[in-house]
Amino acid sequence: MKSPSRKFRYEELTWPEVREVVLEQPVTVIPVGTIEQHGPHLPLITDACTATEMSRMAVERTAHALLMPTVSYAFNEHHLDFPGTIAIDTHPFINYVVGIGKSLSHHGFRKILIVNGHGSNVPFMDIAARTITNHTEAICALVSWWSLIPHNVLQGIRESEFPGGMAHGCELETSVMLQLRPDLVQMHKAEKDIHFEKSNFIWWDLQQPSPVTYQEWFSRYSKTGTVGDPTKASSEKGKRVVEAVVSRLAEFLDEFRLRTIYPRVDHH
Template identity: 40%
Template sequence: MKGPRLPYRYDHYTWVELKEKVEDQPAVILPVGSTEDHGYHMPLDVDTFLVSSVCEGAAKLIPDEVLILPALPYGFEDHHMDFPGTITVRDDHLQDFVVDITRSVAHHGFRKILIVNGHGSNATILETASRRTVIETDAHCGTLNWWSVAQSKLWEIGDSELQSHADEIETSVYRYLNDDAIQMDKAVREVKIPVSKYYWRGWIRGKGASPLRMMDQWSRISDSGVIGDATVATVEKGEELYRAASEELAGLIQEFRALPIEPRVDRH
């Protein structure tokens, strides 16, 4: 730890303090990211840095209602392994590891656990992990992608027709949070994927996500790692998106925390 202890950081408490914190029943947040390519212009930590930052932004708005666990910086990345530096974890290992964490949190008495995802290909794995947590513990556990709470703002301020990866959105938010780490002179627009009636990669303005779900090897659909237009990213767009995502996530956490946990009933 560097600097002062933060009231919303799970790992900043002593074990005695954390035991007392259970009485308040804050929502416990697990950010999950990845270590993978994000174009010529962005570092490998994009997914982890963005999801961690949005979770912290939300926590600052409701510091007494949330505890953030240390982020997981690795995810399911097999489709990105043609790009040097990418680290992948097998899907079953990732799921079991996440469930081990959530089971530990529930074991200590916390009843509201939220997994916040920063890497698209983690999503189905984390959803299953959250369901297992509900089945295997007495806790409520949900999951979401951080950008899902800012969808309306994304299309309101974005200039690109397609948003997918290392694009206008991710680049803008990273620029707002740490512009010095971005090499905008190397940013590119790359959209070499086909867009058909039922399949495309990412989100298209007015159409949303593709009805057909299929993940190709990334090196087949992108030369740079980018799908979208990183060249139109700005600090100003990033600030709007970050603030919107943080505020909406804070509201979601409050609503999730207030949901009652009804007793199970064996109806045999």
């Protein structure tokens, strides 16, 4: 259990406190989101909000983690046809996150977890996590929050069609936002939008990615900026998802903190 006085936000520590807290080897958690259009009913901050809030709740639940400030801007140039999207180029984005990891390692932290809230961040945050692991003394892992939802929970809430119903500003994301920030959700503007070409190889859905990886300009297959069926969203569904994700994330934080970092062996 966390002590009520424990500071869990990294940026609120002083430098002597950092020197002290590093002795306990907490997992440092970096939420990574994006600022981009999410259809007519959800705010630009959706992906940064979901990653940050679920990370915060998991960190608060364990005594062994620190929450880093959120990386809000990310890779999403394929959304630029819709107003509001702020796109960062691939290499600056990767290097920025690697810089956070290198600094944490420099100060003595050895476990870093990137908690991702935006599908298109995955390849770049995978590179960032590998680079941090290969080039520092720390190890860095990556998880996208939706991949922590147990199958039975997802099946239990899902009403939208597969594939397509849970992709972007969809049944899933809208439900989670209805739970986390209902004040920012305009349900009366939510509209079903699943218009991508039927294929056995290419689709968009958070429950299961298509066998072929492909991403094109969003405006080619979405009319509203949404892909999915947000009209099926509810705060009750969001509550179930958030609870499941936070509980598994907290469990992983405890496990990851104790994970052994074995010495490398040079076989030359």
